[in-house]
Amino acid sequence: MNGEFDAVHVCVVGYGVVGTLHTRLLTGLGFRVSVVERNTAVWLPDGVRGWRTVEDVPADTVDVWLVCTPTEDHLRTLTRILALDPAARVLLEKPACRTAEIDRMQAVLAAHPRLRVAVMDQYRDSAVIARVRETLRTLAPGEPVRRIRVAFSKDRRLDVRRGRFVDRDHGVFGYEWHHMLAILGGLLPPARYGSYLARPVASGELRCLFDEQFVISAALEETWAGPVQVELFSTVVGDPAAAGTGVGAPAWTADFPLAHGGRQRLVRVESESAHVTAELEPVGQGPDGPLPRNVHRITARTPAGRVDRSHVTEFLMSDALRRLITLLRDGSVSTPDLRTLHRIALLSSHALHVGRLPHAVGPSTG
Incomplete structure (x- = not known):
């Protein structure tokens, strides 16, 4: 680690299998990581602060939110984050939402022009x-x-x-x-x-x-x-x-x-x-x-x-986490491509x- 990311705070929302994996990878890359998880019985690595709810997190300290909740909670979690920071940078684990929620997701994205959202993808630009x-x-x-x-x-x-x-x-x-x-x-x-x-x-x-x-x-x-x-x-x-x-x-x-x-x-x-x-x-x-x-x-x-x-x-x-977080912080991505959800x-x-x-x-x- 060269200190490139040690001042970048990534808040991982959801500490299941995927959230645990991303937390381990992010800490290994040198990011400053915190976790939102309702289950107080989970063990967090040293140096990773835990929160019970999104609302408990001081949003002005978060550079990027990484949403790893079950898919059916993605849209709900995104709206809770936006209530704290309408210009949030958010990385969603795939898929972005359930297909029945595509129209609602597009409405939320359109209503928050300063929001930047990407969906986790380790292959396309690999x-x-x-x-x-x-x-x-x-x-x-x-x-x-x-x-x-x-x-x-x-x-x-x-x-x-x-x-x-x-x-x-x-x-x-x-x-x-x-x-x-x-x-x-x-x-x-x-x-x-x-x-x-x-x-x-x-x-x-x-x-x-x-x-x-x-x-x-x-x-x-x-x-x-x-x-x-x-x-x-x-x-x-x-x-x-x-x-x-x-x-x-x-x-x-x-x-x-x-x-x-x-x-x-x-x-x-x-x-x-x-x-x-x-x-x-x-x-x-x-x-x-x-x-x-x-x-x-x-x-x-x-x-x-x-x-x-x-x-x-x-x-x-x-590599995908590093690339997408950098793009979100730079503002180089705006909204996710939901056409794949329509195809599926x-x-x-x-x-x-x-x-x-x-x-x-x-x-x-x-």
Whole structure:
């Protein structure tokens, strides 16, 4: 730590799993951190002051508020902060709010022109996503991107049995899909990304698996962003293809090992003659051996058919916190992009009302 942030006060609202993680990362970066948490039984690290309510915090001492409450409390927490400081700088954990609250959130943002709000996003502007773009451009200069594929998998059933939340509004779309859309936005030109977000869901473009526990437990979207083919896949129950459901991980993902807990976070960009794939941390055992935390593997197939591997070391969460807090303090961001929430609402609504597949995934045995 070089003292860059030791005078910057970040107040973390909510000290659950995410709030605890962010508090640890922020203190490690050298920020001055306090926490708002109603549960007085929680233990706070040395040097971190605790408050019972937002109203207890001397707002004029806070540089940035970091809201880590449950999603259904985000908007309520934001309005309480604004009652103390109409020009607050606020970083919201994703998603910004529930989709049913989008209009209310937009009204609150419009009513507070001095407010600055960002939503936590560790992928869109990350170095590893930039490396994917740059590597393909170097391998196949002049060739346009033909297809972007993103696949995020994890078996969350054990987590749920341990008390983690279940998004019954959106199912699988409420977990990693926010990150997947952020990555897509980092790979597409803004106009093409906007065309994807505004595109209606056409017949046959979305296949989903339904589950009593998760509502929607897996989804595969195959669509277009202008001339670029887009493939997005996610599951919260491991590989659903094992149950013979017809909604399984795309075949190309089998070339990459799973990490602990069935985790797999893959990003692939393809041109006519080459493709580049990023395995985002945590990375499974590969030909280059086990990789330490915060190391991401890049696999490139060259136009000559050669396979090249490289690595990117990036502390995604810490770097994103540092970047977004700096942007908020500079006033470089104003309001969050809520189009991704509209997209997720559209996808989940389409899934629930069009072409349901049978319940086909049973309880985890792990």
